[in-house]
Amino acid sequence: xxxxxxxxxxxxxxxxxxxxxxxxxxxxxxxxxxxxxxxxxxxxxxxxxxxxxxxxxxxxxxxxxxxxxxxxxxxxxxxxxxxxxxxxxxxxxxxxxxxxxxxxxxxxxxxxxxxxxxxxxxxxxxxxxxxxxxxxxxxxxxxxxxxxxxxxxxxxxxxxxxxxxxxxxxxxxxxxxxxxxxxxxxxxxxxxxxxxxxxxxxxxxxxxxxxxxxxxxxxxxxxxxxxxxxxxxxxxxxxxxxxxxxxxxxxxxxxxxxxxxxxxxxxxxxxxxxxxxxxxxxxxxxxxxxxxxxxxxxxxxxxxxxxxxxxxxxxxxxxxxxxxxxxxxxxxxxxxxxxxxxxxxxxxxxxxxxxxxxxxxxxxxxxxxxxxxxxxxxxxxxxxxxxxxxxxxxxxxxxxxxxxxx
Amino acid sequence: xxxxxxxxxxxxxxxxxxxxxxxxxxxxxxxxxxxxxxxxxxxxxxxxxxxxxxxxxxxxxxxxxxxxxxxxxxxxxxxxxxxxxxxxxxxxxxxxxxxxxxxxxxxxxxxxxxxxxxxxxxxxxxxxxxxxxxxxxxxxxxxxxxxxxxxxxxxxxxxxxxxxxxxxxxxxxxxxxxxxxxxxxxxxxxxxxxxxxxxxxxxxxxxxxxxxxxxxxxxxxxxxxxxxxxxxxxxxxxxxxxxxxxx
Ligand SMILES: Nc1ncnc2c1ncn2[C@@H]1O[C@H](COP(=O)(O)OP(=O)(O)O)[C@@H](O)[C@H]1O
Ligand SMILES: [Mg+2]
Numbered sequence: 248x249x250x251x252x253x254x255x256x257x258x259x260x261x262x263x264x265x266x267x268x269x270x271x272x273x274x275x276x277x278x279x280x281x282x283x284x285x286x287x288x289x290x291x292x293x294x295x296x297x298x299x300x301x302x303x304x305x306x307x308x309x310x311x312x313x314x315x316x317x318x319x320x321x322x323x324x325x326x327x328x329x330x331x332x333x334x335x336x337x338x339x340x341x342x343x344x345x346x347x348x349x350x351x352x353x354x355x356x357x358x359x360x361x362x363x364x365x366x367x368x369x370x371x372x373x374x375x376x377x378x379x380x381x382x383x384x385x386x387x388x389x390x391x392x393x394x395x396x397x398x399x400x401x402x403x404x405x406x407x408x409x410x411x412x413x414x415x416x417x418x419x420x421x422x423x424x425x426x427x428x429x430x431x432x433x434x435x436x437x438x439x440x441x442x443x444x445x446x447x448x449x450x451x452x453x454x455x456x457x458x459x460x461x462x463x464x465x466x467x468x469x470x471x472x473x474x475x476x477x478x479x480x481x482x483x484x485x486x487x488x489x490x491x492x493x494x495x496x497x498x499x500x501x502x503x504x505x506x507x508x509x510x511x512x513x514x515x516x517x518x519x520x521x522x523x524x525x526x527x528x529x530x531x532x533x534x535x536x537x538x539x540x541x542x543x544x545x546x547x548x549x550x551x552x553x554x555x556x557x558x559x560x561x562x563x564x565x566x567x568x569x570x571x572x573x574x575x576x577x578x579x580x581x582x583x584x585x586x587x588x589x590x591x592x593x594x595x596x597x598x599x600x601x602x603x604x605x606x607x608x609x610x611x612x613x614x615x616x617x618x619x620x621x622x623x624x625x626x627x628x629x630x631x632x633x634x635x636x637x638x639x640x641x642x643x644x645x646x647x648x649x650x651x652x653x
Numbered sequence: 654x655x656x657x658x659x660x661x662x663x664x665x666x667x668x669x670x671x672x673x674x675x676x677x678x679x680x681x682x683x684x685x686x687x688x689x690x691x692x693x694x695x696x697x698x699x700x701x702x703x704x705x706x707x708x709x710x711x712x713x714x715x716x717x718x719x720x721x722x723x724x725x726x727x728x729x730x731x732x733x734x735x736x737x738x739x740x741x742x743x744x745x746x747x748x749x750x751x752x753x754x755x756x757x758x759x760x761x762x763x764x765x766x767x768x769x770x771x772x773x774x775x776x777x778x779x780x781x782x783x784x785x786x787x788x789x790x791x792x793x794x795x796x797x798x799x800x801x802x803x804x805x806x807x808x809x810x811x812x813x814x815x816x817x818x819x820x821x822x823x824x825x826x827x828x829x830x831x832x833x834x835x836x837x838x839x840x841x842x843x844x845x846x847x848x849x850x851x852x853x854x855x856x857x858x859x860x861x862x863x864x865x866x867x868x869x870x871x872x873x874x875x876x877x878x879x880x881x882x883x884x885x886x887x888x889x890x891x892x893x894x895x896x897x898x899x900x
Contacts, residue, residue, distance in 0.1 A: 249769040568739020568767040
């Protein structure tokens, strides 16, 4: 038997009932499309995280207050006052692998400029804060050590705040805005940074001297966090260990006491996030694969119906010379075509869906070539696997009985 | 013209049904020469279809010899029988057995699709020629649902002759048709026979059998009569039909 003839036989048979063919393909289309969309989405998130690692710097180190425990109950870290300015001084003085260090305190409140207002938060840091968090000044200047010493009411603002508090084209430098009741003079505007990996707007920020935030707004002596940056990526781990040692000494912890703080690198945080994203992606992909299997069972179901319905046709084909294996091939090719064409449509739909998702989530649009090839072969496999039993049933028919079938 | 197309010798066919054996053919022997137009007659259950199925290589005899075109096929494998059916036999059924939603030309091409030696161009040409022979050159792209019973049977006949078989086997081919259409179909068979086709035609209607040239009578799986008959012209019978019959 000539294979191209078999293919012609199979597709003409499929074209006789296009509606059914399309409906049968629907399961595969949905299954393949969701697998493609999920895998692309996962890779897109991964790419976004990687992009973030490089944009935020892999040498960023965060020192956070440890979770407090009270009689076995986790009280969270909000009340911990373990981090002090003295810790920052100690790190600055002793750490060899640390380049820059900044205290971090923050307060939230309403920002007002004339009739405009915007809910914002005030981030307090040292003069090195900008460098550590990789912010650049678009225009204006950073605050100085002098400003810190005098609790100066000066601030740097991000683009989002500029947009919301000022008229278009208005120069914010030198203007006074109010944070709650406290007037703050804008001395610099930050370069735009966009969203971070958690979808936070990094331009919705107001940075002021930490002393101003501590004394004039929060009236507190402790710090919320300490940011540091390692000299370079390679010494990040060493810097982390170094900071831990310095802080244990400065906190007077005995050798068997647990840390009352936590040292984390940005890379670690992002790794953690990427593993969460990975888990979610795998779960979604697993769901998509189940729908693909359901699609395959749908094909098998329809192929059984088709074989029964076309019993007489099968009898006729045998009477005019089709061998059992010709009939087997015909139905295998039919189910294979259904699932491969369904798979191709699914791939296209999946890619379009990933594109739309990427646009909506403002994440990079990634097409996993591997997933596309896999999807193609998986759909071919599904067609042949789930088409096998119905095709076998067709090939086993006795021509006389089949011809008599009503 | 001792050119034997079909030769069967002591052909028997038993069906085992539960613990019983149904002896549908109990030793049938005859020969069909090239160019004959044979009617196989008999009452219902006499074994006509069983006989025709074996002649058509759809079934194998329990015992006996069967030569088609001088090839002994009674012990052939199913695949070999498929090839014999594809190359040497043309079937015409009572219920036409056309594929639904398929144009006449494609119906007729079908047997050639299972013949790897025939290419697409030759396939189309031969199918067109076959449709022309049955008088359907105007309806090549019509679907079965757009044709009358007689036209559908003509498509089936075109399909039966497209592979240029050594014999056309028809089982009650006029059974679903009214008198006039039956005569038209018989007239077509007569023309095909005159052009050299060998035909074996199963029927239980004597007036249809009268259009053939030889009647083989079966009863209880045995040949009770096998004699030439004076062939009546189907065209003449058609002309003689009252016009009022043409409703
Ligand atoms: N597949 C079968 N199984 C059992 N008995 C059968 C089968 N086919 C035919 N027969 C029996 O063989 C006899 C001849 O049947 P058949 O050839 O169909 O008769 P006809 O076509 O002359 O009416 C009948 O008694 C019928 O019941
Ligand atoms: Mg019968």
